[in-house]
Amino acid sequence: MLVKLVKMAAEGKVFPEKTLSVLAPASAKQIERPATKLCVECPSQYPMQFPKSLQELKVNNCSLRRVSPQIIALPNLCVLDLSCNSIPDVPNAFGQLVNLHTIDLSNNKLTCFPIVLLKSELRNSLVSINLKHNEIKALPHDMSKLQNVHSLNLNNNLIQCLPESIAFIRSLQNIFMSDNKLGYLPGILLSRTLGTADFSHNLFVDRLRDRGSGLFSVPTLMEWAARVVVNQRIHYTNEDLDVHSISYLKQVHYCLCGKPCFESSISQLHRSKLPSTINYSSEEYPFLVYICSKKCQQRFDKL
Numbered sequence: 001m002l003v004k005l006v007k008m009a010a011e012g013k014v015f016p017e018k019t020l021s022v023l024a025p026a027s028a029k030q031i032e033r034p035a036t037k038l039c040v041e042c043p044s045q046y047p048m049q050f051p052k053s054l055q056e057l058k059v060n061n062c063s064l065r066r067v068s069p070q071i072i073a074l075p076n077l078c079v080l081d082l083s084c085n086s087i088p089d090v091p092n093a094f095g096q097l098v099n100l101h102t103i104d105l106s107n108n109k110l111t112c113f114p115i116v117l118l119k120s121e122l123r124n125s126l127v128s129i130n131l132k133h134n135e136i137k138a139l140p141h142d143m144s145k146l147q148n149v150h151s152l153n154l155n156n157n158l159i160q161c162l163p164e165s166i167a168f169i170r171s172l173q174n175i176f177m178s179d180n181k182l183g184y185l186p187g188i189l190l191s192r193t194l195g196t197a198d199f200s201h202n203l204f205v206d207r208l209r210d211r212g213s214g215l216f217s218v219p220t221l222m223e224w225a226a227r228v229v230v231n232q233r234i235h236y237t238n239e240d241l242d243v244h245s246i247s248y249l250k251q252v253h254y255c256l257c258g259k260p261c262f263e264s265s266i267s268q269l270h271r272s273k274l275p276s277t278i279n280y281s282s283e284e285y286p287f288l289v290y291i292c293s294k295k296c297q298q299r300f301d302k303l
């Protein structure tokens with residue numbers, strides 16, 4: 001059309017009416033909006049490239065063996081569902097997804113809790129973590145770094161021991177730990193009320209061996225110093241303290257009164273129902289309770 005008009009103009013001819021349309025801006029409907037959601041449910045749907053605008057991405061049943069660098073490079077991703085794949089671990093670069101609030105890595109081949117979730121900005125952004133149906137054997141001792149996590153699903157794993165720090169995840173409301181290998185629950189969990197909790201189908205024990213003399217001892221100077229470090233939340237690095245002191249600090253337990261305690265405290269197994277609004281089981285669970293002083297013991301005995 002353009003060539004034809006140029007030729008007519010060169011020949012000095014008059015343009016026929018209605019040849020040129022009025023240039024109007026495209027309507028909102030005509031403009032294709034950038035994709036914000038994508039759902040890939042089989043390998044044949046897996047794209048060559050993911051749109052950078054994605055906020056929600058679901059890639060299931062694609063036999064993925066790693067989290068692709070292409071996914072990690074999506075700057076706006078808020079929700080990521082990579083369930084039902086074969087992912088064995090999560091790379092450190094995953095921490096670049098600073099807007100991620102919901103992650104679903106259920107039904108994969110994870111053998112460890114992804115440490116990058118604690119060591120990057122994700123510890124502040126994550127609200128929901130689903131790692132059910134993996135092969136996770138243990139949880140990190142500093143789970144309380146996940147301050148904004150509201151829902152934690154670790155059903156069907158191989159976890160033997162729940163760290164006490166789980167009770168200090170400030171926003172935690174829903175926890176799912178059924179079908180693991182837990183022998184007992186941390187006593188400090190009795191000091192807070194959860195929304196929904198499921199600890200059914202674990203290997204709960206009736207008694208524990210070698211729990212000490214059951215008598216309070218006088219705290220050592222080392223213990224007093226360690227209590228101050230924990231109480232005041234004094235930050236330390238591997239360069240500030242020797243290996244022995246760091247390993248001592250990691251052995252901290254918490255009395256039901258909330259105070260940190262070490263070897264001068266006593267511990268005992270106490271059967272109780274879990275304080276939660278919705279409990280998947282009405283059974284009483286064994287809680288390993290630490291008690292820091294005779295005063296706390298008297299209070300605990302009255303419960």
Ligand SMILES: [Zn+2]
Binds near residue numbers: 255258291292293
């Ligand atoms: Zn106490």
